[in-house]
Amino acid sequence: MIEDLFSTTVLVGILASGIRLATPYLYAAIGETFGQRSGVLNLGVDGQMLLGAFAAFYVALTYQNLWLGILAAIIVGGLMGLAMAYVTVNLQAQQGISGIGFYLFGLGMSDLLFQKLLGTVETVRGFPSLYIPFLSDIPFLGDIFFRQNILVYLAYLLVPLAWFVMNKTTLGLKIRAVGENPEAADSLGVSVARVRYFSIILGGMLSGVAGASMSIALLNVFQQNMTSGLGFIAVALVYFGGWRPGGVLLGALLFSMVNALQLWIQVKGIQIPSDFAVMMPYVLTILVLVLAVQRVRPPSALTKPFERES
Amino acid sequence: MKQFLSKFSVSSFFDAILPVFAALAAFGLGAFMLLALGANPITAYAALIEGALGSWNAVAETTVKAVPLLLVGLGICIAFRANVINIGGEGQMIIGAIFATLIGLNFTDLPGWLVIVLAMIAGFLGGALWGAIPGYLKAYFSVNEILSTVMLNAIAVQLMNYLLRGPMIDPAQAELASKIPQTARLDPLFHLPRLIPTRLHLGALIAVLLAIAVYFLLFHTTLGYRIRAVGYNPDASRYGGIRVRKQIVIAMLLSGAFAGLAGAIQVYGLNYRMITDGSASGFTGSAGFNGIVAALFGQLHPLGTIPASFVFGAMLVGANSLQRAMQVPSAFITALNGLVVVFVVSSEIWRRRRQHRRRLTARIVEDELVEATIKPETEAQP
Numbered sequence: 130m131i132e133d134l135f136s137t138t139v140l141v142g143i144l145a146s147g148i149r150l151a152t153p154y155l156y157a158a159i160g161e162t163f164g165q166r167s168g169v170l171n172l173g174v175d176g177q178m179l180l181g182a183f184a185a186f187y188v189a190l191t192y193q194n195l196w197l198g199i200l201a202a203i204i205v206g207g208l209m210g211l212a213m214a215y216v217t218v219n220l221q222a223q224q225g226i227s228g229i230g231f232y233l234f235g236l237g238m239s240d241l242l243f244q245k246l247l248g249t250v251e252t253v254r255g256f257p258s259l260y261i262p263f264l265s266d267i268p269f270l271g272d273i274f275f276r277q278n279i280l281v282y283l284a285y286l287l288v289p290l291a292w293f294v295m296n297k298t299t300l301g302l303k304i305r306a307v308g309e310n311p312e313a314a315d316s317l318g319v320s321v322a323r324v325r326y327f328s329i330i331l332g333g334m335l336s337g338v339a340g341a342s343m344s345i346a347l348l349n350v351f352q353q354n355m356t357s358g359l360g361f362i363a364v365a366l367v368y369f370g371g372w373r374p375g376g377v378l379l380g381a382l383l384f385s386m387v388n389a390l391q392l393w394i395q396v397k398g399i400q401i402p403s404d405f406a407v408m409m410p411y412v413l414t415i416l417v418l419v420l421a422v423q424r425v426r427p428p429s430a431l432t433k434p435f436e437r438e439s
Numbered sequence: 440m441k442q443f444l445s446k447f448s449v450s451s452f453f454d455a456i457l458p459v460f461a462a463l464a465a466f467g468l469g470a471f472m473l474l475a476l477g478a479n480p481i482t483a484y485a486a487l488i489e490g491a492l493g494s495w496n497a498v499a500e501t502t503v504k505a506v507p508l509l510l511v512g513l514g515i516c517i518a519f520r521a522n523v524i525n526i527g528g529e530g531q532m533i534i535g536a537i538f539a540t541l542i543g544l545n546f547t548d549l550p551g552w553l554v555i556v557l558a559m560i561a562g563f564l565g566g567a568l569w570g571a572i573p574g575y576l577k578a579y580f581s582v583n584e585i586l587s588t589v590m591l592n593a594i595a596v597q598l599m600n601y602l603l604r605g606p607m608i609d610p611a612q613a614e615l616a617s618k619i620p621q622t623a624r625l626d627p628l629f630h631l632p633r634l635i636p637t638r639l640h641l642g643a644l645i646a647v648l649l650a651i652a653v654y655f656l657l658f659h660t661t662l663g664y665r666i667r668a669v670g671y672n673p674d675a676s677r678y679g680g681i682r683v684r685k686q687i688v689i690a691m692l693l694s695g696a697f698a699g700l701a702g703a704i705q706v707y708g709l710n711y712r713m714i715t716d717g718s719a720s721g722f723t724g725s726a727g728f729n730g731i732v733a734a735l736f737g738q739l740h741p742l743g744t745i746p747a748s749f750v751f752g753a754m755l756v757g758a759n760s761l762q763r764a765m766q767v768p769s770a771f772i773t774a775l776n777g778l779v780v781v782f783v784v785s786s787e788i789w790r791r792r793r794q795h796r797r798r799l800t801a802r803i804v805e806d807e808l809v810e811a812t813i814k815p816e817t818e819a820q821p
Binding site: 172176212216220221222223225226227229230231232233234235236237238240241244245353354357358361362364365368402404405407408411412414415418419 | 476524526576580582583585586587589590591592593594597598600601604605718728731732735768770771772773774775776777778779780781784785787788791
């Protein structure tokens with residue numbers, strides 16, 4: 130059995146699905162990175178994802194247009210982000226707890242809408258895998274990298290883009306400044322509130338897309354609580370990645386590869402109880418958090434509300 | 440007398456009922472949601488209240504639902520006061536329940552009362568273990584407790600699934616093809632006694648007594664003082680000689696222990712066995728999360744958490760009758776609970792502003808007094 134693990138077809142299969150499975154984590158965790166870099170911890174990611182997943186699924190099913198579904202997910206996620214921003218920036222509410230509130234709201238609301246508007250589990254024809262001439266035909270590598278659907282590619286494109294925005298643009302500088310030292314940023318004329326609003330809403334939009342990537346690109350169904358806590362893992366990946374897009378990518382890939390491996394072990398019926406296989410990525414995340422958190426310092430103003438001295 | 444009056448002034452009364460206003464606002468928003476769902480909000484809320492409190496049986500059911508919320512909520516009071524966000528209640532309940540169930544399944548020849556006592560202790564310890572891990576990781580490895588508790592929730596669920604499918608499976612189920620993942624039923628001698636001829640069990644009394652105990656722990660013992668000091672200002676506490684890391688571990692350990700006890704009581708008072716549908720909420724009914732809501736609503740005060748748990752227990756019981764009578768899915772209540780959390784934490788700003796204003800006024804009065812006492816002296820000097 131063990132030698133099966135090393136056959137190339139299996140390896141290609143695990144790597145390909147690992148790369149695919151990382152997609153929702155990437156969208157959600159990159160979005161969360163922006164929020165946290167600006168000083169706001171959003172724990173409601175999972176709720177935003179669920180609502181995004183439902184919105185995308187419902188719109189795609191009704192109008193038979195996948196991109197319209199993505200747009201719906203962006204709008205819904207953005208609105209959730211707007212509410213979160215108002216609560217944490219204007220009302221200065223405790224961020225961790227209000228995030229839990231938004232999570233519960235998204236969990237209940239997506240289920241409620243699903244039961245009222247659809248009622249039964251349906252499937253949608255999601256984004257197809259793309260065939261890229263030449264690249265898709267490369268042996269092994271083609272199967273691993275170049276037969277994925279468009280949302281997978283966009284997720285990976287988002288990583289360098291996020292790095293560029295964060296490190297090479299004025300906007301990114303403002304976000305980092307507001308997360309590190311809001312008083313100083315404020316005295317230099319940066320609107321702390323506006324930057325945080327922007328970051329949280331962007332985070333919400335990306336969480337919405339993360340949900341959509343599950344409901345109309347990877348699984349192509351919507352079910353009650355279909356993310357089963359994936360959004361919380363995404364938050365963990367931000368810590369894991371040391372608040373850097375590159376680190377987040379590394380964490381998402383590691384987590385998804387272990388997940389792909391564990392799925393394969395289950396399919397293969399290898400003599401590890403499947404429950405322990407499912408447990409693996411979580412245990413791994415804790416271990417890595419123990420090792421990783423030591424090195425990097427979180428943004429100084431994370432979870433601290435900012436109030437202008439008047 | 441004067442002190443007594445100032446302690447219970449109008450403004451502190453306002454502070455105390457602020458969450459009630461916040462919750463009412465959330466219910467108001469919920470009314471619009473109900474309208475959108477095509478249900479009359481007034482009849483819907485009436486059905487909710489009727490289902491939760493309309494008969495003695497309903498009140499008993501509400502109380503039964505409130506028990507795990509109160510116990511988890513007590514743990515939340517302790518942890519949040521130390522500024523540790525424990526969202527691992529679900530996992531801690533599961534581990535506590537597993538520990539407790541093992542007692543009842545293995546010590547079958549002991550007297551019933553002893554098994555119950557041992558099982559409650561085991562549940563307490565199991566939850567303490569599952570709470571101490573993230574506490575330790577936070578204190579000594581600065582791993583964010585929110586993340587580690589979420590991970591430990593997922594791990595606890597898989598551990599439960601494994602045990603109930605394998606080593607702990609009901610021997611009767613093990614022989615059947617269906618293999619329902621559940622343990623054997625506990626001996627009736629081990630069931631928590633019922634208080635009145637409903638499903639209301641001794642756990643309710645235990646929970647209320649423990650709420651009083653936690654109140655004394657937090658506000659009338661050195662340990663409680665240290666825990667609160669660490670939550671209020673860790674740097675000052677360290678300066679004052681408090682071992683901050685140790686308090687964080689203790690707070691998380693206690694927090695987990697109460698959730699573990701909630702899990703144990705769930706098994707010995709209600710289900711009499713453990714059964715899994717593969718998810719955490721299948722066993723806990725999301726009490727690990729809803730307990731946070733209840734504790735917040737009770738303003739992180741152990742005694743305030745008692746009525747708060749009852750209110751949310753009523754919402755959960757009422758949700759079922761809402762579904763039956765009005766075809767409003769019970770997911771509505773989950774969403775409404777979320778809104779209540781958001782509104783209650785948001786409303787805190789008014790309390791902080793009032794405190795701020797009070798402090799400013801106090802400072803002005805103080806300054807005037809100082810000025811009044813200094814002035815004659817300065818004038819006296821040439």
